[in-house]
Amino acid sequence: LxxxxxxxxxxxxxxxxxxxxxxxxxxxxxxxxxxxxxxxIVVWLDVPLEALAQRIAAVGTHSRPLLHYEHGDPYTKALKRLSYLLELRGKNYAKANARVSLEEIAGKLGYRDVSDLTPTEIAIEALQQIEGYLKE
Structure with missing residues (x-):
């Protein structure tokens, strides 16, 4: 099945x-x-775990079934579980044809936090990464 x-x-x-x-x-x-x-073409949107945990904590872990198993405040629960999931899935994520690192984009643009990035800025980087892959 x-x-x-x-x-x-x-x-x-x-x-x-x-x-x-x-x-x-x-x-x-x-x-x-x-x-x-x-x-x-597989693109990995690589978002820092802390930023993901903050987003999830802000909306609540009820929307994420895999996060119900941890104890603690929503941020700690999310961060702990996300760390575990990245450990399990990281090798597979690394197989992506292109990687879009929000941390790298933020650094390049002079932002202090990835949450300051706009969807357009992320999309532009994704297109640049895809273009680089296609030229290989």
């Missing part, structure tokens, strides 16, 4: 000119990587 994410990727793999935003867990299964890399 295929995972729902795998089924969706399988269906989308026949389409053209799409941007597909998967959840972080999609990278766990090799079959998902096969669909993503054979049919497209």
């Amino acid at each position: 295929l995972d729902y994410k795998t089924e969706v990727l399988q269906r989308l793999s026949s389409k053209k000119q799409l941007v597909v935003s998967t959840g972080g867990g999609a990278v766990v299964w090799d079959v998902n990587w096969d669909y993503m890399q054979k049919k497209g």
Whole structure:
């Protein structure tokens, strides 16, 4: 029985000119990587765990089922679980064709925090990283 994410990727793999935003867990299964890399360019949006934990704590961990297992305040729960998930998934994330590091973008633009970045600034960096990949 295929995972729902795998089924969706399988269906989308026949389409053209799409941007597909998967959840972080999609990278766990090799079959998902096969669909993503054979049919497209995989971009890793590398966001510092502290920034992700702050975002999640602000909206509440109820929207993130994998974060219900930790104890403590929402930020600590999120940071602890995200650290664990990155440990599990990091090798797979590193297989992406392009990596967009929000920390690097913020540094380049002189921002003190990644939360100061606009979606446009992140998208421009993503396009530059994709262009670099395509030129290889």
